[in-house]
Amino acid sequence: MKLMQLYAAMKSDLQAIEDDMAAAITSELPLLSEASLHLLKAGGKRLRPVFVLLSGNFGNYSLETLKRVAVPLELIHMATLVHDDVIDDADIRRGQPTVKSKWDNRIAMYTGDYIYAKALTVITELDKPRIHQILSSAIVQMCIGEMEQIRDFFNVDQTVRTYMRRIRRKTALLIAISCQLGAMATDAPDRFSHALYRFGYNVGMAFQITDDLLDVCGAEKAIGKPPGSDLRQGNITLPVIYALQDERVREELLREITVIRDTEGPVNSSAAVKLVRSSQGIAMAERLADRYVAKALQALDTLPDQAAKRNLAEIARFVANRSY
Amino acid sequence: MKLMQLYAAMKSDLQAIEDDMAAAITSELPLLSEASLHLLKAGGKRLRPVFVLLSGNFGNYSLETLKRVAVPLELIHMATLVHDDVIDDADIRRGQPTVKSKWDNRIAMYTGDYIYAKALTVITELDKPRIHQILSSAIVQMCIGEMEQIRDFFNVDQTVRTYMRRIRRKTALLIAISCQLGAMATDAPDRFSHALYRFGYNVGMAFQITDDLLDVCGAEKAIGKPPGSDLRQGNITLPVIYALQDERVREELLREITVIRDTEGPVNSSAAVKLVRSSQGIAMAERLADRYVAKALQALDTLPDQAAKRNLAEIARFVANRSY
Numbered sequence: 001m002k003l004m005q006l007y008a009a010m011k012s013d014l015q016a017i018e019d020d021m022a023a024a025i026t027s028e029l030p031l032l033s034e035a036s037l038h039l040l041k042a043g044g045k046r047l048r049p050v051f052v053l054l055s056g057n058f059g060n061y062s063l064e065t066l067k068r069v070a071v072p073l074e075l076i077h078m079a080t081l082v083h084d085d086v087i088d089d090a091d092i093r094r095g096q097p098t099v100k101s102k103w104d105n106r107i108a109m110y111t112g113d114y115i116y117a118k119a120l121t122v123i124t125e126l127d128k129p130r131i132h133q134i135l136s137s138a139i140v141q142m143c144i145g146e147m148e149q150i151r152d153f154f155n156v157d158q159t160v161r162t163y164m165r166r167i168r169r170k171t172a173l174l175i176a177i178s179c180q181l182g183a184m185a186t187d188a189p190d191r192f193s194h195a196l197y198r199f200g201y202n203v204g205m206a207f208q209i210t211d212d213l214l215d216v217c218g219a220e221k222a223i224g225k226p227p228g229s230d231l232r233q234g235n236i237t238l239p240v241i242y243a244l245q246d247e248r249v250r251e252e253l254l255r256e257i258t259v260i261r262d263t264e265g266p267v268n269s270s271a272a273v274k275l276v277r278s279s280q281g282i283a284m285a286e287r288l289a290d291r292y293v294a295k296a297l298q299a300l301d302t303l304p305d306q307a308a309k310r311n312l313a314e315i316a317r318f319v320a321n322r323s324y
Numbered sequence: 325m326k327l328m329q330l331y332a333a334m335k336s337d338l339q340a341i342e343d344d345m346a347a348a349i350t351s352e353l354p355l356l357s358e359a360s361l362h363l364l365k366a367g368g369k370r371l372r373p374v375f376v377l378l379s380g381n382f383g384n385y386s387l388e389t390l391k392r393v394a395v396p397l398e399l400i401h402m403a404t405l406v407h408d409d410v411i412d413d414a415d416i417r418r419g420q421p422t423v424k425s426k427w428d429n430r431i432a433m434y435t436g437d438y439i440y441a442k443a444l445t446v447i448t449e450l451d452k453p454r455i456h457q458i459l460s461s462a463i464v465q466m467c468i469g470e471m472e473q474i475r476d477f478f479n480v481d482q483t484v485r486t487y488m489r490r491i492r493r494k495t496a497l498l499i500a501i502s503c504q505l506g507a508m509a510t511d512a513p514d515r516f517s518h519a520l521y522r523f524g525y526n527v528g529m530a531f532q533i534t535d536d537l538l539d540v541c542g543a544e545k546a547i548g549k550p551p552g553s554d555l556r557q558g559n560i561t562l563p564v565i566y567a568l569q570d571e572r573v574r575e576e577l578l579r580e581i582t583v584i585r586d587t588e589g590p591v592n593s594s595a596a597v598k599l600v601r602s603s604q605g606i607a608m609a610e611r612l613a614d615r616y617v618a619k620a621l622q623a624l625d626t627l628p629d630q631a632a633k634r635n636l637a638e639i640a641r642f643v644a645n646r647s648y
Contacts, residue, residue, distance in 0.1 A: 027468060028468075029468055029471055029472060029475070031471060031474075031475055032467075032468065032471050083433060083434070083437065086429075086430070086433060105410075105429070106410070106474055107471075107474065109407060109410060109433055110407070110467055110470050110471050110474070111471075112437075113407065113436075113437075113440075113463075113467045113470070114464065114467035114468065114471070116437075116440070116463075117460060117463035117464040117466075117467055118464055120444065120456075120460035120463065121457065121460040121461050121464055124453060124456040124457040124460050125457070126453075127453050128453075129448060129450075129451050129452075129453055129456070132444075132448040132453070132456050133445065133448040133449070136441060136444035136445040136448050137445050139437075139440075139441035139444065140438065140441040140442055140445055142441075143356075143434055143437045143438035143441055144351060144352075144353055144356065144438065146434050146437070147353055147355060147356050147431075147434050147435075147438070148353060150355075150430055150431065150434070151353070151355055
């Protein structure tokens with residue numbers, strides 16, 4: 001089944017999640033509702049809900065139950081985006097003005113806090129304390145990941161290992177638990193939820209590496225933001241780390257990164273982007289993303305053969321080959 | 325029992341909570357630990373832990389259980405302070421530089437997020453989903469309260485009612501659930517946890533009104549920040565709302581508030597503070613705080629007579645008469 005067909009087949013359940021998300025973040029305070037709904041309307045791939053629903057097929061599938069997992073996970077993802085945009089000083093996300101540019105940083109901070117908290121009220125409707133624990137631990141790790149990112153801004157000496165640890169926390173973990181909790185909420189056997197966690201973790205790693213590749217290689221229209229954004233804010237991603245290992249571009253790239261770091265106000269990263277594109281960094285990062293996809297597919301091996309398993313595999317393959 | 329004796333009597337349990345708070349926010353990431361611990365070391369009255377412990381006396385008192393309520397509640401309070409300081413652009417809190425002034429706004433935002441999330445991991449160790457629900461709903465309300473505060477900055481037409489609704493969310497609710505959850509966690513009868521909620525709510529209202537009075541009338545050394553901070557950032561509090569109803573100062577005070585609003589950079593609020601001090605606003609706000617204390621004491625009526633009840637009453641009386 002191709003990806004668009006897959007979304008089409010899940011359409012009504014995904015719509016129910018979308019409706020619940022809108023209901024969850026609608027507040028009696030117009031300012032808060034507007035800022036939150038603005039974000040919701042910007043859309044997105046809704047990867048986390050898709051993973052929750054598909055994973056729920058390995059237990060006793062119940063939309064009512066799965067909504068209470070999918071809605072908070074996607075809301076938490078949204079909350080991190082709002083806070084990220086404050087940090088990144090981003091004006092555009094998914095082709096739309098960000099909350100912090102449309103309102104201001106203060107509004108963006110509390111909108112993020114509010115969406116986080118709303119997510120928790122939804123998940124705590126489930127009478128499964130273990131699920132509450134897993135979610136809150138994941139949020140802790142995500143915060144640490146965000147702090148690591150700040151710490152590592154413009155650090156050109158960071159290793160691939162540092163990068164991996166950071167994206168594991170920042171991205172892979174939330175996707176991993178989307179799969180795990182979809183299974184746990186529907187009382188799937190432990191070995192299924194473990195396998196789904198591993199699947200989600202590896203897909204998440206591939207997803208973030210691809211995201212970082214797209215920031216270097218993608219077209220502005222497809223990725224919904226100007227390319228080179230990561231470098232402009234000092235975020236040294238995998239393709240850049242690999243490019244810095246390429247003697248043909250290393251010195252010039254270091255110089256360009258220093259210029260970006262030391263420039264006050266708007267800065268152009270296109271020379272640096274060009275250097276990374278011309279280096280071995282792209283192919284090496286692509287190879288690593290493919291390895292994670294292969295590991296994700298392998299994690300599915302122990303699961304019973306059914307449509308949901310094939311669909312998860314389809315998404316995993318899409319993740320590393322997408323252009324948006 | 326006088327207040328200091330009360331703290332002394334609870335010293336070992338409060339110390340255990342302090343230790344657990346430090347352990348909870350210590351992270352493998354030095355930057356995060358430093359920013360969080362900096363905040364912890366600044367101290368505070370630890371009102372929420374005190375209320376949790378005292379309320380736990382109406383059920384089956386267990387420090388192990390009560391710690392899992394007290395630690396998250398105080399951490400959540402701390403997290404809101406970190407985020408508030410970003411919003412308020414505050415450099416000093418409790419006589420210490422704030423996280424945002426010592427590091428920066430980005431660090432302060434993620435430190436707040438991290439402390440929030442850590443609080444949740446601690447409370448979810450309790451196998452009582454109802455407690456998780458109450459806590460997450462309270463955080464939602466607190467975020468709405470914070471947003472209301474931003475919305476109402478420099479709004480000189482706001483009513484006492486608007487102010488009450490805002491401080492209920494911003495302050496009273498967390499103190500109310502500190503009492504309620506201390507009782508619930510130790511399996512106290514429902515009528516006790518309800519009475520304790522009402523007690524905490526009324527104490528919380530009195531507490532915030534007194535806090536707002538201290539910002540106008542307090543001595544810098546005692547309150548740990550320069551007086552008039554609220555007005556400088558546009559936060560129109562109860563004494564100011566009442567002062568604006570006083571024809572003798574209204575026009576002049578409106579002019580001063582407009583000057584503060586329209587001044588770029590550092591601004592002096594001492595003329596406005598002086599006007600509020602000279603108005604009927606102080607006495608009226610004090611009277612309202614006293615009314616809330618009386619209501620709090622009344623809420624204790626249905627509780628069995630024991631030391632904890634007398635101690636709660638002692639704190640309620642202190643709250644409205646404190647000078648720090």
